[in-house]
Every structure is written in C-alpha cells, then in structure tokens.
Amino acid sequence: MHFEGTVAIAASRQKTWAFLMDPTQVGSCGPGVESIEVVDETHFRARAKVGIGFISARFVMQMEMAELDAPSHATILAHGQAPGSAVDATAHMALRDGDAPGTTVMDWSADVNISGTLASVGARLIQGTAEKMIGQTFACIRTKLEA
C-alpha cells in the first residue's frame, strides 16, 4: 500500500525536525503505542496495539532512522511483528519552510506491507484504517508542535 500527503505545521523547521527525531515525542503520537524504548540514536523499539475491524494485535515494532539530512529529509524503516502478522514499512519525509515565517511544510510518503492474519482477515478494512491512523498521527504531531 502506498500513502502520501502534505502537512502544514505552524512551527519552525528546526523545532519540527527536533520533534520528529525524538522517538519518545513522535512515538507518543503513534496510535495505540504503549511503550517506546530507545535502542540508540537511530534505532528504537515500540510496542503498539493495532486494531482492524474486529481483530487486534499487539505489535513489536523495530524502527530505524536512515538517510538523515537535518533538518530537511529522513527515511524511516519499520519492521513489526505480532502473532501471525507482520508489518514492513518505508517512509520518507521532506521538510521545507512554509510561506509564513516560522512554519513548515512536510511532504511525506509511505509504502506499507501488511502480511499475515491482519491482512488476511482485515483486508477490506486495512486501507481505511491505515488512512485513519495516519490522519490521527499527523493531527497529534501538529497539536503538540503548535501548542
């Protein structure tokens, strides 16, 4: 599945970048995230409960920040597993200055592969659920950054 979009954030690029590179900050915006463990500067681990339709699964996600080009570009690799299900994702984000001073525009894209029970049983609901979860994540990021 491919997703992409653009988000306008009323915060500076430096502030936005710092927030996005802080696993505990950005991780708290992930839907269903229950805990975050920082492994090193570019690796962290999250536990998250994800529900699609009538099924839910508790994922252990391994995340890696790769191709970091502060404060404008990052690639994030994620691999997660739950009993009988797996998620593999690659996300890119590019930050640029917004038209108004002190604002940022983020262009992002993500390719997400969901395998196993979650895909099999929740196939018809995955796209909608994923879009909803992405929307929630960005809403949370904006709220926190603009606070």
Place this chain on the structure above:
Amino acid sequence: MTDVQVRTTTTLEVGGMGHSVKRKEDPRFIRGKGEYIDDLNLPGQLWMDIVRSPYAHAKILGIDASEALKIPGVLAVVTGADLEKAGLHWMPTLAGDKQMVLPTHTVMYQAQEVAAVVATDRYIAADGVAAVLVDYEPLPVIVDPKKALEPGAQVLRPDRGPEKANNHIWHWESGDRAAADAALAKADVRVAEDIYIPRIHVASIETCGCIADWDAVNGHLTLHMTSQAPHAIRTVLALVSGLPEHKIRVKTHDIGGGFGGKVPVYPGYVLAVVASLTTGKPVKWIEDRSENLQADSFARDYHIHAELGATKEGRITSLKVKTIADHGYTDAAADPSKFPAGLFNVITGSYDFPDAFVEVDGVYTNKPPGGVAYRCSFRVTEAVHAIERMVDILAHEIGKDPAQLRMENFIQPEQFPYKTPTGWEYDSGNYPVALRKAMDMIGYEDLRREQAEKRARGELMGIGISSFTEIVGAGPSHTFDILGIKMFDSCEIRVHPTGKVMARIGVQTQGQGHETTFAQIIAEELGFPVADIAIEYGDTDTAPYGLGTYASRSTPVAGAATAIAARKIRDKARLLAAHLLEANPDDLEWGSGAFSVKGSPDKKKTIQEIAFAAYTNHPQGMEAGLEAVDYYDPPNLTFPFGSYICVVDIDRGTGQVKVRRFVAVDDCGNIINPMIVDGQIHGGLTMGFAPALYEEIAYDELGNNLNGTFMDYLLPTAVETPAWETGKTITPSPHHPIGAKGVGESATVGAPPAIANAVVDALWHLGVRNIDIPMTPQKVWRILNEKGVAL
C-alpha cells in the same frame, strides 16, 4: 421432482435397490449423537496449536521459544530443526512431490506451519503460539503462475536440485496435437477464449483435526482423525515414520464434510503424531476456521486457454486446450499417479469431437498446495466448465440456439461404448434425451420467447445450458494408482447365524449415506432386510484395505465389491440350500430372498434359514460360516451425465445475478436410493452455485490470503440458494455389477457452467463473450457500467 420409474425387485421392508429407504445414520445425527473428532477426548490428553507464518515467502532467521516455554502448561515447542534430526521435516505428498512438515529455512506461503506448541490445554497452547518469536527476512513473492514461468523468475523450490532450476513442475498432454491443429486450420469457424477457474476451498463445516495416541508400552499408535482415506493415511504414516504398519491404527469418526479436502496428509497430523511420540500422551489438534481457509489444500486454480473449431453450420471438429495449473508451493494433489492433471482430458465432454488435444503445465507459486478434487473427480469441474463455456460461445458466435447446437453435436446413444479422441471409453449415455427432458421441464421455447420480449424492453434475462459428462469411479488398476497403491476397493460381508449381517467397506462416508446404500446393495443381492445389515468403515484395524471416498468412487468401486461379495455368499448359500432341500444346486432358483426348487416354489429355504444352517447344519466337507470378501478392480470408469438449464435475471442497478429457475436432469445409471441421490444432487447443485456466484480465494501481491474467514469467503445459505428442480433419466453402466455409476459430484461439476452460460447469454448482445466465475455483483455491475446499461 419429475421422475422416471426406478425399478425395484424387493419389498419396501427388505429395502433393496431403488427404494427411498430413510438414512440409517440420521437418527444419531438429528439427535446430536454423531461423534466428530472434536467430540472425542482421551484421558490425559494434551493439546497442540500451530505457529504460522505471516509471510508468503521468507527466510527464517531464528525461532525463540523461551518465552512460550515459561508459560505454565506449555510443555514443548517443536520446530523444523527438531524434526530435521529425525528426518521428519519433509514428507511425501500423494502426488509424489514433497512438502514440509515444518520449515527449517524458508516459509513458502502465508499461514504455513512454522512451529507447534504442545500444552495441557487448548487456550494455553494458543497463548504459547502467541509467545513464540520468529525472526523472518521477507523474500520476493510469486503469486501469479504465469510470472512464475517467466525466464529468470526466482526459483521457489531449489531443493529440487540444479537440473530443475525453474518453477515448472510437470507437463502433461493428451490427444493428437497435429491432428487437432490440422482440423483447426481447416475449420470454417474458430472461437478462442481464456477461462480462469479460480481457487476455491471446500470449506467443510468441520475443520481438520486429529488425536494422536502413542502407546509406548505396546509400541502402538492410534490416530483418530478426519480422513476420507484412512488406509492410505496408515500406509503413508508407516512409510514416513518408520513405525510398523500393523502397529498403526487409523480411525475416523463421523466426518462433518470432506469434499476432497480431507484426502491430503496435512502437517498438523504428522506434528500431532510427533508430539504424542515425544510426550507419550494423546495429543489433540483441531484447526480453527481461519487456519482451515488459509492453509489447507485448495481446489481449481486453472488458467485455461481453449480453442474450438467448427463448420459454418456448427458441427464441431476440433478442440485445443492449453492450461496452466497453479499448484502452490508443492504438488500435493491426490490425483492418480499417471494423471498429474487429473482426468482433465475428459474435456471433449458430451460431444463427438473428431480431434482434440489438451496440455497442462503444473507450476509452483507462493501459495498453499492446491489440486484438491473438490467434489469433483480429479479436474473434471475445470474441464466441464471450459467445454460448456466454449460450446456456448460457438453457438452465440454463429447465431445458433445453444440447445440446438448441443443436440447436433452430441455423441449419439448408438455410438456407445464411445472412444474419445483423448483416450477414454464412455460406457453408456443418452444425451439428447436428458437435454430434451430438461428443456421440457423448464419450458425452454417459452423462456426464449420471454427473453426476446424482455430484451426488447431492456431487461436482462439469460438462459444457460450445461450438458456435462462426468468420469468417476477411479479406477482400473492397470492405469490408476496413488503412490503405487492400485485404486481397487473392497467389501467384507459376514452373515451371523441368526441372519443378521455385518459388512465392512474400504471406503469412508462423510455424509453420503453409506450405512444405508451399501446395506441396500446387500439387501438387493441377498434378501436380508436393510434393518438387519450393519455397515462399518473407517477403522483400519477392521475394515478391508481401500483407497477411500473421493472422486465419486464409492458406489462404482466399493459398491461393486459389495455386490460381488454378496454374490459369493449367494453362491455358497445355494450349496447350503441344496443340502437342506436335498436337491441339486442347479435345480434351485433364487428369488425374494430364498432358494426354491424349480417348479416347486413351496420347497424353499430363506436366506435366514440358510444362514443358520451355515453354522449349525452345513454339509460335511464344506467350510462352516457364511462370509465373503471382494477386492474389486473396475474394468473401466463410469460416465454419469446430465443436462442442466438455468434461468437468470440480472439487476441492472446492482449487477446482482438472481437464479430464477434451475432444472437438473441427472443420469447416474441404476439408482440405489432415489432420496439419497436427490439429496446428493441438491447439495451438489448448491456447491456448484456457490463458486459460480460467490466463492473465490484471492491473494494480494504479497501472497496474503484475502478470504481468511466466512466474513470474506461467502458460502450460500438457504436464503441465497434457489429452489432446485430435479429430474432423471436412467442409462445403466453396462460393466458395473449393479449398473450404477456414482452421483456425488455430478451436480457440482455441471452447475457452474449452466449459471455462467446464463449470465453471458443475458449479456451477449451487449458484446460480452465471457465472464470468469465468480460472477459477483461488483464484477457484473462493472461490465454493465462499461456497456452503458447500468442503472
């Protein structure tokens, strides 16, 4: 039901052939007293549950069971590495390929078994499954068999060695390629079509399961299970495990639907055996619904390209078919050894083809094993669908009524026994009579007039015909075997002194009513009332060896063995009667369950009197007792047939296809029990209706099965199912001892093309030539929208 007279020679009380005897097994089923595998629990029993792969193709980097083993009640976690030490990580398939019991390095399809957890309780076992951590490295996935055949495609089965560095399993062909090509080249009219028969699942209400019970003291294994072929399982188990075959007992209980899905040997069975051998306790494994839908073997998945040649008047002259068979990651089909594409070359169907050629290529993909003969005698459903679709396309193409075109091309009654260009010899048939009968029952000509009127008003109504020929009763031992075991079948009859009978058969019932119909065969041959005859099956310690029930083979093969065994008993009964009546055996005649002296009907001995004498007053020099066994090797297969006509209305607003009427005229030769035959046809029609309109197991590009529950795999209920109208003709098999042919699968095979033909018939004038099944509202609506007729 429109009926022909079914012949009977016995009273209703005796209940021989032709009587609608009520099913002897039903009292226990309707009282909830059936015993299915999950009803059985043994003292000290453990539970097994299975860790399954989320990926359709991945390397296994490691399996960490330490967290699972910390859970109180989890006793063991079995991995491929554990099995490898005993050489049990691979096992042979019935098709002579091999499949993993558990993988050691690579998983090949989503939901494949990766490890087994053994625990004291089912729920603890499930918790253990959730706690096993498997580290995977995803690999590229091949879902499309055509891509699997492309040069440079990733080789999915490197275990086959460097000389087989591709995904091609086998090539199989039948008929005369050059003759078919030449006839096609000369044909006035040629029609060609790509027809896909999608993967479907038998979806039996009872999933698979077993209890493996290893008795370490006596070195004896009992495997209670849901199998359509218990003896074959016993032999395979002996070969795989090294346990002596006389120390293995396979026992089936009542089976909640088989339909071909309970023929294969699944890894779960082997794992339960390993778990019982390891723990010394009985180990139970029962699949859940999603495991059943995702991991058990599948049916169909044939990509067919068919080309048909004909004269401009519509006389068909040639058929050429090229097919790709998607077998998943291993060929685990239960086809007879010499028939990797099953009996697909029966594809010339009911028509007198001078020339035909058919070829099939089996291909590996990242899917579970396919090739289950789902209520279909080895690929006959695929063949019948293709030929019945092609004949309809030809009829429409040249503007001839599809019924008329069939009538003009049928093999005629006087041509039987008829040799097909692909090598079969049809035993008997009368196709024009069956089609005419179906046309009369449904009012064909009136329906065509109604269709024309409706079409003028813009309404979409279609009429579809399927005049199929089945091929069942595998099979003659010179050609048919599975893993070398010839496909005979068997019956052993014991008559007790008081005139009661116990018969054991080598085939297994999973709803067909064997306890009734096999008793009726004995009642017909020996005159014992059905009520006095018990039929046993499914216990390899007691039943004679048999190849099991599938491919509509029970009546054609074991039914014949039963009749012959009964005749052996009658032959001995004649000698006993002669002794009792002090007459010459040749002076006796048989009738109404007794031998009487010719010309003196009062001088007679009933079969019950004779049975008593067999133990109390047999002549000196004769063995006591009244028993016989027969292992029947059929001289040929049998060829049931029928003509089905379906009327559909298509909703232009939703694309929904409504089956308004469906008439099924079947001919299965002589009928043992008309009620059971009708029940088989009703069930079979519903199982043909389902894939025509609803069922498909689809995969996404990652190889995820998208139909993992009954939410997404739609089985029709009584609400969706039309009211079936059935009729029959009777054309006995000339070579079968009781003239019967088998009927369990005819309707499943014959129904889908009747429905598909009706839908295309409704849309042909819009330029629609073919729609692949299932013809879901979404698929049909898209076509209506494309053609500008959707409301």
